[in-house]
Amino acid sequence: MPIHDQGYRRYTGRRGPRGRGWWVIARAGVLERLRERRFLALLLLAWAPFMVRALQVYASTNFGQMSFLAPDANTFREFLDQQSLFLFFITIYAGSGLIAGDRRANALQVYLSKPLTRVEYVAGKFLVLAIFLLAASWLPAMALLGLQMIFSASPDFIRDNPWLVPSITLFCVIEVLVSSLAMLALSSLSKSRRFVAVMYAGMMFFAGAVYEVLRAITGGTGWAWLSPEDVFDALAAAIFRAPRTPELSLPVAVTATALFIAASIFILDRRVRAVDVVT
Amino acid sequence: MTDPLDPARGTPVVTIRNVSVKYGPRPALQDVSAVLPAGAVGLLGPNGAGKSTLIRSLLGFIAPDHGDMRVFGLDVRHAPLDIRRRVGYMPESDAHIPGMNAVTFVAYCGELAGLPRADAMQRAHEVLHYVGLGEARYRNVETYSTGMKQRIKLAQALVHDPDLLLLDEPTNGMDPKGRDEMVALIRDIAHERGLNVIVSSHLLPDVDETCDHVLVLARGRVATQGPIAGLKGHGQRVFEVRVKGDAERFAAALQSAGLDCHDTDEDVMRVLVPEGRGSRDLFQVAAQHGVQVRHLRASVRTLEDVFVEAIGAP
Numbered sequence: 261m262p263i264h265d266q267g268y269r270r271y272t273g274r275r276g277p278r279g280r281g282w283w284v285i286a287r288a289g290v291l292e293r294l295r296e297r298r299f300l301a302l303l304l305l306a307w308a309p310f311m312v313r314a315l316q317v318y319a320s321t322n323f324g325q326m327s328f329l330a331p332d333a334n335t336f337r338e339f340l341d342q343q344s345l346f347l348f349f350i351t352i353y354a355g356s357g358l359i360a361g362d363r364r365a366n367a368l369q370v371y372l373s374k375p376l377t378r379v380e381y382v383a384g385k386f387l388v389l390a391i392f393l394l395a396a397s398w399l400p401a402m403a404l405l406g407l408q409m410i411f412s413a414s415p416d417f418i419r420d421n422p423w424l425v426p427s428i429t430l431f432c433v434i435e436v437l438v439s440s441l442a443m444l445a446l447s448s449l450s451k452s453r454r455f456v457a458v459m460y461a462g463m464m465f466f467a468g469a470v471y472e473v474l475r476a477i478t479g480g481t482g483w484a485w486l487s488p489e490d491v492f493d494a495l496a497a498a499i500f501r502a503p504r505t506p507e508l509s510l511p512v513a514v515t516a517t518a519l520f521i522a523a524s525i526f527i528l529d530r531r532v533r534a535v536d537v538v539t
Numbered sequence: 540m541t542d543p544l545d546p547a548r549g550t551p552v553v554t555i556r557n558v559s560v561k562y563g564p565r566p567a568l569q570d571v572s573a574v575l576p577a578g579a580v581g582l583l584g585p586n587g588a589g590k591s592t593l594i595r596s597l598l599g600f601i602a603p604d605h606g607d608m609r610v611f612g613l614d615v616r617h618a619p620l621d622i623r624r625r626v627g628y629m630p631e632s633d634a635h636i637p638g639m640n641a642v643t644f645v646a647y648c649g650e651l652a653g654l655p656r657a658d659a660m661q662r663a664h665e666v667l668h669y670v671g672l673g674e675a676r677y678r679n680v681e682t683y684s685t686g687m688k689q690r691i692k693l694a695q696a697l698v699h700d701p702d703l704l705l706l707d708e709p710t711n712g713m714d715p716k717g718r719d720e721m722v723a724l725i726r727d728i729a730h731e732r733g734l735n736v737i738v739s740s741h742l743l744p745d746v747d748e749t750c751d752h753v754l755v756l757a758r759g760r761v762a763t764q765g766p767i768a769g770l771k772g773h774g775q776r777v778f779e780v781r782v783k784g785d786a787e788r789f790a791a792a793l794q795s796a797g798l799d800c801h802d803t804d805e806d807v808m809r810v811l812v813p814e815g816r817g818s819r820d821l822f823q824v825a826a827q828h829g830v831q832v833r834h835l836r837a838s839v840r841t842l843e844d845v846f847v848e849a850i851g852a853p
Binding site for chain 2: 369374
């Protein structure tokens with residue numbers, strides 16, 4: 261049968277307003293990941309600490325002799341600390357191929373030949389990762405807070421710690437922003453998601469290791485800004501009003517975070533282009 | 540049926556004025572000026588002539604260093620998104636979204652171009668049938684053959700029903716049958732469906748069979764442009780000549796006598812004789828150089844003749 265029999269018809273329907281490409285990209289990216297059983301298993305695993313903490317909250321609010329388990333504001337900080345490990349794996353699993361895969365398949369010129377800006381493209385990809393990271397950090401933390409209120413049948417805990425919700429939200433947003441942008445920047449540097457995963461893991465561990473070596477040599481903590489773990493520690497201490505003195509001062513931690521974000525955006529600006537011009 | 544020469548379609552689709560593009564120190568386009576009318580326009584030129592650069596500049600991928608480019612009257616610098624909304628682009632290299640089957644990929648492209656989700660999916664099915672991938676539309680694009688990948692690239696460019704299609708080497712890597720079908724599709728799109736098409740190719744038959752108008756680029760400059768029919772019929776006469784003797788010396792002598800000539804695949808050379816001169820001049824050169832003319836036949840001027848003359852190469 262000749263192919264022309266199927267015919268081509270002009271489109272007479274409506275067209276949506278411009279500027280929604282980021283949402284199309286984000287939705288497709290999220291659905292694609294959710295179709296993978298291994299990723300779903302990882303997400304479920306990331307909620308395991310929540311189950312343990314939920315039991316802890318239940319026991320402390322229902323059994324008097326278990327009241328020593330009662331959560332305080334620091335419990336939530338510790339919980340988010342625990343979740344960092346899962347965030348690391350989720351970032352690698354869901355983020356390493358976000359731009360690298362598109363670069364491998366030359367998809368950038370397909371995306372950018374549509375009425376879509378580079379910012380919308382990056383925003384869509386960012387949202388894919390950010391949604392999963394928030395689902396493994398902010399969402400269980402908030403759920404835990406909700407359970408605390410439900411099991412104790414009183415809003416006293418929130419009333420006593422009114423800054424807890426904004427603190428959890430702010431810390432999660434910063435953590436997700438830094439992790440997602442760093443991963444996207446690395447993903448834009450390569451066509452191989454495996455290589456990107458190795459680079460990300462290397463960056464997280466290597467920077468920490470370099471700091472430990474420098475600390476051993478210099479005997480001081482002046483290089484702590486090199487270690488992502490110490491930077492997050494300092495931010496968390498300030499945000500959660502923790503009594504422990506971090507190795508890094510807040511201004512240095514904020515500056516290091518801002519520089520890290522700026523560097524990631526710079527890399528994305530250089531790498532996310534429809535055409536690579538080699539001069 | 541839409542007539543590409545209809546006066547209603549006569550307004551220029553693309554206007555290019557004094558455009559220069561450089562990759563570092565290397566010029567890719569130099570002072571290019573052209574008006575591409577509605578209908579099917581071929582961008583011809585050898586590899587490295589600047590065809591892909593011109594197309595990418597029209598899409599706003601590359602910012603010209605100088606000059607002004609307009610598509611449907613919209614400035615490429617200031618309204619690239621408005622232009623891309625009305626343009627479909629089929630890139631030269633393989634390009635797809637990883638992990639998607641054909642219908643999901645094409646529907647996704649439709650959504651990115653602004654179509655509602657349901658409409659995009661419906662259009663994806665229609666367009667995939669149209670390009671001949673109806674049976675394979677649920678297969679992952681990564682498993683497609685080269686010819687199928689060319690078709691899927693055409694489908695993603697067509698899904699949002701653009702007013703202008705930019706096709707960069709659309710028959711690259713296709714077998715003869717697939718190439719014929721792709722050419723037929725392009726002809727149908729341009730001449731029966733009312734879409735404007737710009738076909739960039741280094742293959743003369745592709746442009747000859749699909750386009751009404753041609754812009755020939757050579758070394759980043761416009762070598763010639765105009766309606767193909769006009770260029771073929773313009774000025775010169777063409778003779779097919781077979782000689783006995785030193786053909787190379789004869790060809791050089793013809794060139795110095797002002798008669799362009801170029802070899803074909805066979806042992807026949809095509810001699811382009813300017814207006815006002817004729818076969819007598821050709822025989823004179825042969826006699827002066829002791830070469831026997833064994834075969835002489837008046838021929839029709841082809842696009843290849845136009846191309847060779849334009850880029851100034853034998």
